[in-house]
Amino acid sequence: MRSRARTAAGANAPAFRGERAGSSSASLSGADRTGDRPILIRGAGVITMDPAIGELGRADILVRSGMIADIGERINATPDVEVIESTNMIALPGFVDGHRHMWEGVIRGTLPTEDVAGYFHRVNEGFAPAFSPEDAYIGTLISAYGALDAGVTTVFDWSHIQNSAEHTAACISALRESGVRAVFAFGPGTQGRTRWPDDVLRLKREEFASDHQLVTLALAGISPEHVPDAIAKAHFALAREAGVILTIHAGLAGMGTPGAIERYGKEGQLGPSVNLVHCNTISDTEWHIIAETGTSVSITPAVEMQMGHGVPPIQQAMDAGVKLSLGVDVETSVPGDMFTQMRAVYGLQRMNAFSRRLQGQEAPRMLGVKDVLEYATVAGAIATGLGDRIGMLSPGRQADIVLLRADTVNTAPISDMLSAVVLNMDARNVDTVMVAGRIVKRDGQMRGIDRDRLVSRLYAARDRVFKASNTPLASTEHRMA
Ligand SMILES: [Zn+2]
Numbered sequence: 248m249r250s251r252a253r254t255a256a257g258a259n260a261p262a263f264r265g266e267r268a269g270s271s272s273a274s275l276s277g278a279d280r281t282g283d284r285p286i287l288i289r290g291a292g293v294i295t296m297d298p299a300i301g302e303l304g305r306a307d308i309l310v311r312s313g314m315i316a317d318i319g320e321r322i323n324a325t326p327d328v329e330v331i332e333s334t335n336m337i338a339l340p341g342f343v344d345g346h347r348h349m350w351e352g353v354i355r356g357t358l359p360t361e362d363v364a365g366y367f368h369r370v371n372e373g374f375a376p377a378f379s380p381e382d383a384y385i386g387t388l389i390s391a392y393g394a395l396d397a398g399v400t401t402v403f404d405w406s407h408i409q410n411s412a413e414h415t416a417a418c419i420s421a422l423r424e425s426g427v428r429a430v431f432a433f434g435p436g437t438q439g440r441t442r443w444p445d446d447v448l449r450l451k452r453e454e455f456a457s458d459h460q461l462v463t464l465a466l467a468g469i470s471p472e473h474v475p476d477a478i479a480k481a482h483f484a485l486a487r488e489a490g491v492i493l494t495i496h497a498g499l500a501g502m503g504t505p506g507a508i509e510r511y512g513k514e515g516q517l518g519p520s521v522n523l524v525h526c527n528t529i530s531d532t533e534w535h536i537i538a539e540t541g542t543s544v545s546i547t548p549a550v551e552m553q554m555g556h557g558v559p560p561i562q563q564a565m566d567a568g569v570k571l572s573l574g575v576d577v578e579t580s581v582p583g584d585m586f587t588q589m590r591a592v593y594g595l596q597r598m599n600a601f602s603r604r605l606q607g608q609e610a611p612r613m614l615g616v617k618d619v620l621e622y623a624t625v626a627g628a629i630a631t632g633l634g635d636r637i638g639m640l641s642p643g644r645q646a647d648i649v650l651l652r653a654d655t656v657n658t659a660p661i662s663d664m665l666s667a668v669v670l671n672m673d674a675r676n677v678d679t680v681m682v683a684g685r686i687v688k689r690d691g692q693m694r695g696i697d698r699d700r701l702v703s704r705l706y707a708a709r710d711r712v713f714k715a716s717n718t719p720l721a722s723t724e725h726r727m728a
Contacts, residue, residue, distance in 0.1 A: 286310040286684065287324045291333035291650065292664050296340050296624050297641040302664055308338060310646040313684035317642055335654040336678060337664050339620075340640050341400025341428075341647035342585040343627025345545030346494075346524050346574030349429075350383045350408040350418060352390035353708045358579040362555040363499060370579065375408055376437040377715035382708040383408045384417035389705055390578060391425030396693055397584035397674040398649035400428055400682045403545065403574065403631050405467045405494060405524070407434035409443045419454060422462045426687045428647060430631045431455075432494050434467030444468065444485055451489045461683060463632070465492040465522075471511055472503030479507075483516050492632050494522040494545075498529035500557035505530070512536035519543065522630050524574070526564075527557025534560075534567035543630035544569055547576035548591035554580065561596040562611060572630035573622050584674045589619040593669065616669040650679035652691075 288308040295301060300318065307322040308315060324330050354374050361369055378386075387404070394402050404422065409415050414436065422429045433450060435443045447466045455464035466489060468482030473496075486493035497508055509532050511517055517540040523529075524545050526537075537544060548559040564571050573588040575581060596614045604610035628638025636645045651672055653661045658676060661667045680688035687694055713720055 283312075283684075285312075285316075285325075285328045286646075286681070286686075287322060287328045287330045288333050288336075288338055288648065288650065289324070289330055291336045291338040292653065292661070293318065293338045293640060294340075294620070294664055294668065295640040296621065297639040300641060304664075305334075308640065308646075308648065310648070310681070310684045313646055315640060315642050315644050315646050315648075318640060331650070331679065333650055335652060336650040337653050337661070337668060338640065339398070339649045339651060339668060340624045340628075340638055341649050341680065341682065342398050342623050343401040343403075343572065343631060343633075343638060344394060344399050344574050344583075344585065345403050345522075345543075345572030345627045345630045346547055346576055347390065347394075347402050347404055347583075348407065348577055349390035349402060349404045349422075350378065350386040350406060351577055351579055352386035352388070352393070353378070353382055353705065353712055354386070355578045356580075358577070361580075363502070366554060366577070366579070370577075371407070371437070373716050373718060374712055376410070377712045378408055378410065378414070379711070380411070380413040380417035381704075382712055383410075383414045384421045385701075385704050385708045387418050387421035388425055389701065390583060391422060391427040391429070392693060392696060392701075393578070393583040395425065395427055395680055395682070395687050396677065397582075397586075398651070398677040398680055399583070399585055400647040400649065400680065401430075401627065401631060401633065401637060402427055403430045403432065403465070403494065403522070403572075403627075405432045405434055407467060408436065409434055409446075410436035410440045412442060412446070415442075415446070415450070419462065426461075426682055426685060428633075428637065428645075428682050429462045430465045430492070430633075431462055432465040432467035432492075435469075444482055447485060447489050447491065451491065455491075463491075464489070465494055465632070468493050468495045470495040470497045470503060470523075471507035472497060472505070479511075480516075483511075483521075486520070492520050492522055494524060496525055497523045498526040498533075498557070498560070500528050500555060508533045509536060512540060512542075517542040519629075520632070522572075525551060525556050526560050527551060529560070529563075531563065531567070534563050534569065538567045538569050543572060543626075545572040545574045545627075545630050546592075547574040547581075547588070548595060549581040549587055550576040552591065552595070558599075559592065559595055561592055561614070562599060565596070565611065565614070570626040570629075571622050572626040573619075582674075585623045586669075586673045589623050589669050592622065593619050616665045619669055620665060646681055646684040648679075648681050649677060651676040652678045 293303040293306045309317040466486040471479035519541040625638040
């Protein structure tokens with residue numbers, strides 16, 4: 248295999264129109280469940296993110312039994328194989344969103360101006376108590392579809408809408424139905440109705456006994472910065488007992504007791520099965536402890552900049568040698584794609600580095616496009632506990648693959664595949680998406696979604712939640728009927 252990148256699409260590359268495009272079913276079931284047929288992606292430019300393979304200007308990818316069986320310049324198609332002609336495509340590992348509250352799909356775009364405290368007030372105290380299980384279900388489902396549509400094949404879902412066992416079941420079934428790969432992080436609920444966190448043990452036993460499912464389990468806990476040790480340590484112990492990742496928000500500006508992450512690191516509580524989110528204000532010592540212990544960090548740069556969490560800690564992480572996972576966080580305030588997150592990180596780190604140079608200081612290394620692509624794929628895979636299964640296109644890994652159109656008016660001609668993906672493309676380039684070898688989007692269309700029914704359920708949920716939480720609709724609200 249070559250490892251030298253070259254232009255992905257020739258000028259005469261035929262436009263790909265999938266034969267089975269536009270299929271739809273009457274159900275809300277998102278994934279095409281029939282696709283156990285092997286698939287050959289033929290002639291794509293390939294960004295593998297696997298350091299041993301690199302980028303391939305033109306290559307084939309064979310998918311068999313949901314996994315990548317082979318990658319090479321020319322793989323013969325046996326008669327049983329479905330061929331996807333991809334000469335005008337760039338293949339990439341599916342993006343991994345390292346932190347999102349998916350149930351908030353129902354309240355998308357409702358908080359353009361709130362800061363963190365305002366967000367807690369409006370969402371956790373306002374909207375959340377009003378959510379029925381159906382609302383949590385439809386919010387999670389639409390967030391998953393939005394993710395898949397944008398090439399995000401895995402989401403770390405920090406699900407703090409666990410107001411009852413019915414809410415929990417609704418969120419899990421939405422994730423499973425959508426076809427997305429997800430880590431369901433079982434979180435708090437409201438109004439003292441929650442069975443969190445202890446119910447994580449039952450969930451592990453009854454729903455997630457196997458780790459080899461598309462949806463796996465984590466515990467969403469609370470940082471020792473924000474609650475007494477008796478509570479925080481119980482969360483750490485419970486996650487260990489359940490054998491799942493513990494994910495906690497940490498290092499938010501103006502909130503909590505500083506130094507708690509350092510103390511927990513020294514006590515041996517941190518490690519690869521702990522995921523810290525945001526980390527805007529934690530100390531350099533804490534960053535070094537995070538690096539030494541292999542603790543993962545997910546930042547959500549667009550939301551952090553908009554809501555005042557503090558400066559996204561990209562430079563601190565780079566200085567400590569920590570590779571960050573990126574997340575959307577809340578669709579109340581930002582879009583659900585990873586192009587936005589990658590460009591936020593890229594622009595911010597470089598702006599700060601140039602700013603140091605302009606002040607006569609030594610500038611740190613500037614982030615490159617491959618760095619941020621690594622954040623959005625490989626680092627996300629590690630943060631979700633799936634570092635050996637996804638995040639790269641390599642034989643033996645799960646076939647979570649995105650095909651990005653390279654012949655579009657917003658990107659052609661492509662002279663550098665990595666730059667094109669990070670700097671020029673957006674969700675409109677996402678042509679085909681597969682998760683574990685199952686095609687959920689093809690020829691630019693999501694498969695198997697009854698959009699009219701989905702959208703009318705969403706509007707009904709939105710209206711119900713606004714009414715039950717006594718939230719007035721904005722004058723700019725859109726009415727379906
Ligand atoms: Zn969050």
